[in-house]
Amino acid sequence: MAEPRLIEISPVTRVEGHGKVTIHLNRDNEVEEARLHVVEFRGFERFIHGRFYWEVPVIVQRLCGICPVSHHLAGAKAMDQIAGVDVLPPTAEKMRRLMHYGQVMQSHVLHFFHLAAPDLLFGFEAPAARRNIFEILREQPELGRRAVLMRQFGQEIIEATAGKKIHGTGAIPGGINRNLPIDVRDRLLARIGEMTAWAQEALAIARNYTLDHAALVADFGSFPSNHMSLVREGDGALDLYHGRLRAIDAEGGSLFDGVDYCDYHKLLVEDVRSWSYMKFPFIRELGPESGWYRVGPLSRMNTARFIDTPLANAAHRELRAVTGGAPNNATLASHWARMIEVVHCVEKIHALLIDPDLQGTDLVATGERRCEGIGVIEAPRGNLIHHYRVDENDQITFCNLIVSTTHNNEGMNRAVKDVAVKHLSGREKITEGMLNQVEVAIRAYDPCLSCATHALGQMPLAVELLDASGQLVDRATRGA
Amino acid sequence: MTDKDFTFTIDGASVTAQPGQTIMEAADAAGIYIPRLCDHEGLRHQGSCRVCTVKAAGRSVAACTQPAAPGLVVESETPHIQAMRKSLVEMLFHEGNHICPVCEASGNCELQAMAYRLGMVEPTKLPYLEPTRPVDASHPGIALDTNRCISCGRCIRASEDVDHKGVFGYCGRGIHRRITVNGEDLAHTDAAVSDHAISGGVCPVGCIIVKRVGFRLPIGARAFDRQIIGEAIEEKRR
Ligand code: SF4
Ligand code: SF4
Numbered sequence: 038m039a040e041p042r043l044i045e046i047s048p049v050t051r052v053e054g055h056g057k058v059t060i061h062l063n064r065d066n067e068v069e070e071a072r073l074h075v076v077e078f079r080g081f082e083r084f085i086h087g088r089f090y091w092e093v094p095v096i097v098q099r100l101c102g103i104c105p106v107s108h109h110l111a112g113a114k115a116m117d118q119i120a121g122v123d124v125l126p127p128t129a130e131k132m133r134r135l136m137h138y139g140q141v142m143q144s145h146v147l148h149f150f151h152l153a154a155p156d157l158l159f160g161f162e163a164p165a166a167r168r169n170i171f172e173i174l175r176e177q178p179e180l181g182r183r184a185v186l187m188r189q190f191g192q193e194i195i196e197a198t199a200g201k202k203i204h205g206t207g208a209i210p211g212g213i214n215r216n217l218p219i220d221v222r223d224r225l226l227a228r229i230g231e232m233t234a235w236a237q238e239a240l241a242i243a244r245n246y247t248l249d250h251a252a253l254v255a256d257f258g259s260f261p262s263n264h265m266s267l268v269r270e271g272d273g274a275l276d277l278y279h280g281r282l283r284a285i286d287a288e289g290g291s292l293f294d295g296v297d298y299c300d301y302h303k304l305l306v307e308d309v310r311s312w313s314y315m316k317f318p319f320i321r322e323l324g325p326e327s328g329w330y331r332v333g334p335l336s337r338m339n340t341a342r343f344i345d346t347p348l349a350n351a352a353h354r355e356l357r358a359v360t361g362g363a364p365n366n367a368t369l370a371s372h373w374a375r376m377i378e379v380v381h382c383v384e385k386i387h388a389l390l391i392d393p394d395l396q397g398t399d400l401v402a403t404g405e406r407r408c409e410g411i412g413v414i415e416a417p418r419g420n421l422i423h424h425y426r427v428d429e430n431d432q433i434t435f436c437n438l439i440v441s442t443t444h445n446n447e448g449m450n451r452a453v454k455d456v457a458v459k460h461l462s463g464r465e466k467i468t469e470g471m472l473n474q475v476e477v478a479i480r481a482y483d484p485c486l487s488c489a490t491h492a493l494g495q496m497p498l499a500v501e502l503l504d505a506s507g508q509l510v511d512r513a514t515r516g517a
Numbered sequence: 518m519t520d521k522d523f524t525f526t527i528d529g530a531s532v533t534a535q536p537g538q539t540i541m542e543a544a545d546a547a548g549i550y551i552p553r554l555c556d557h558e559g560l561r562h563q564g565s566c567r568v569c570t571v572k573a574a575g576r577s578v579a580a581c582t583q584p585a586a587p588g589l590v591v592e593s594e595t596p597h598i599q600a601m602r603k604s605l606v607e608m609l610f611h612e613g614n615h616i617c618p619v620c621e622a623s624g625n626c627e628l629q630a631m632a633y634r635l636g637m638v639e640p641t642k643l644p645y646l647e648p649t650r651p652v653d654a655s656h657p658g659i660a661l662d663t664n665r666c667i668s669c670g671r672c673i674r675a676s677e678d679v680d681h682k683g684v685f686g687y688c689g690r691g692i693h694r695r696i697t698v699n700g701e702d703l704a705h706t707d708a709a710v711s712d713h714a715i716s717g718g719v720c721p722v723g724c725i726i727v728k729r730v731g732f733r734l735p736i737g738a739r740a741f742d743r744q745i746i747g748e749a750i751e752e753k754r755r
């Protein structure tokens with residue numbers, strides 16, 4: 038067998054695989070600030086200039102190895118508007134939804150079993166050698182096997198709808214380029230019962246963990262914040278593919294609701310800070326200090342009024358009951374939220390698979406060309422905004438993306454600071470256990486920096502401790 | 518076989534040819550595929566890409582322009598010739614800007630298909646030239662992404678000989694030779710989507726694009742997803 042090779046892709050700065058955290062101490066050695074430095078997307082927004090609009094859904098998915106489908110679909114939704122299409126043929130919309138539910142399901146399962154479960158099952162302070170999926174496979178082989186098969190199921194759905202497991206080309210401006218053949222449908226349907234059962238078992242693990250460790254969950258990286266997501270137009274149900282923007286404050290009060298996402302830039306401002314490539318969006322009306330918000334599975338549980346599939350809805354009510362119906366602000370409860378969405382996705386997938394519209398042949402709608410398009414979707418990690426302008430020659434002249442990790446930027450920084458204050462203040466050494474704590478806080482947001490290459494094992498992480506004068510006191514790294 | 522027909526051999530196989538036929542034409546009829554890029558059915562031969570190079574009586578010649586001759590001994594699929602063809606194709610990739618994963622021609626592209634056929638499976642040691650080349654999107658129905666042009670000249674011949682328009686031409690010399698249009702830009706030519714040069718499958722790569730078609734035909738259902746390039750010709754022999 039050939040030696041493993043390292044392939045270097047330049048410029049390295051754009052594919053930085055390390056999460057880097059700097060923790061700043063004040064003169065009394067207390068934590069003053071904690072900053073998380075993450076990947077940036079600016080380069081992409083530039084190089085798409087001049088490309089043709091129908092290439093966008095295919096090009097943008099290359100942004101990410103874990104959730105390419107989300108970018109593919111958000112890009113396609115924006116291009117629907119460019120193509121002048123507001124309503125897709127039912128077959129197209131349903132094929133895209135199927136693709137999306139398959140994607141969210143497999144992404145959540147990956148996150149839960151491969152990245153989070155080792156922490157949850159073996160404890161944050163467990164030795165690094167134990168905190169990985171292989172240990173799960175060894176200790177609980179049946180659970181590990183199901184994790185692998187559930188992911189595979191999600192990927193097969195993506196393949197059936199997008200053409201390939203990663204980086205497919207299913208969605209095109211105004212529609213989709215294929216329908217679902219009966220034989221593929223039947224193959225998937227044959228496994229849906231099993232998937233439903235396993236999803237509920239995974240949900241039970243996450244739920245029990247959250248309830249059994251109520252004190253830790255309530256305390257760990259937990260802080261009040263605003264929450265934002267799409268919800269279904271009209272009734273405010275959870276909708277991962279399409280809807281209107283809704284934001285609530287930490288007590289559940291409405292900040293905005295029923296907003297057409299094409300107006301996102303009227304509501305949100307993207308703040309720039311000198312030390313980070315990533316922007317810090319906030320709600321305009323509230324200002325940068327109190328206008329930041331979170332997105333993602335937990336935020337969606339908070340913004341959605343209900344879930345339109347029965348199993349997930351029952352679970353949603355149970356989660357909401359923990360906080361007496363008020364928003365749940367405990368970062369670690371995201372795992373529970375994520376598994377509720379897995380159940381929801383499986384229920385949705387089931388409903389779509391038995392829908393004859395998926396065998397329809399009306400795949401693409403056309404309309405009058407427009408010069409601006411905005412596509413918004415609820416990606417596995419949260420709200421995702423794609424915004425483009427196109428000139429009369431069909432070439433892109435403007436692109437702005439707000440990815441989930443960017444929405445969560447402030448929230449992640451606060452979560453890291455929270456952990457740092459509780460566990461680092463007064464100490465000048467970074468221990469392995471502390472490193473894990475920081476990592477768990479970041480990981481609860483499932484940020485894109487835990488990129489596909491590093492999905493197995495640990496997030497490559499560097500934590501630097503700086504004193505009041507900016508001098509490096511300690512540094513700890515690990516991972517690839 | 519008429520009495521003027523004659524035979525010669527390609528890689529030891531006997532091939533029948535009519536007077537005036539090129540080596541490639543006779544090979545095609547006999548179900549022997551010789552790789553090619555600048556040659557295209559229905560267009561006059563040009564002999565510029567050299568991917569069709571064979572050894573005829575020990576001499577390297579372009580099979581698309583070299584006439585067949587009685588008793589000629591032609592070598593085509595020798596390791597040496599195949600390696601040279603592969604190098605030529607590799608250089609075409611290095612000389613332009615080819616990003617297949619996001620290219621709408623992927624799966625229908627003859628350059629890509631040729632790379633697969635010739636076993637180009639890894640990056641070569643040649644430097645990527647990364648040229649700065651224009652995209653001409655001025656025409657309402659047609660776009661020209663010259664990043665992907667391989668200067669095969671097929672569009673020039675199609676526009677001249679079939680469409681009788683002369684929309685395309687070359688400019689520059691040597692490695693700087695580029696495809697261009699006879700006008701300020703494509704919008705200022707009489708190019709039409711219905712031209713053979715545009716919609717006739719003439720451009721082997723993703724340079725000449727009919728706008729807004731893009732990825733309508735799924736990847737996986739495209740010409741060279743179903744069959745490797747040249748197989749249609751080789752099937753005649755089976
Ligand atoms: S023209 Fe062909 S070789 Fe070039 S990028 Fe497109 S598919 Fe690849
Ligand atoms: S535009 Fe296409 S057909 Fe014309 S020379 Fe370039 S590659 Fe050949």
Ligand code: FES
Pocket residue numbers: 552553554555556563564565566567568569570579580581582
């Ligand atoms: S095909 Fe003969 S030289 Fe190009």
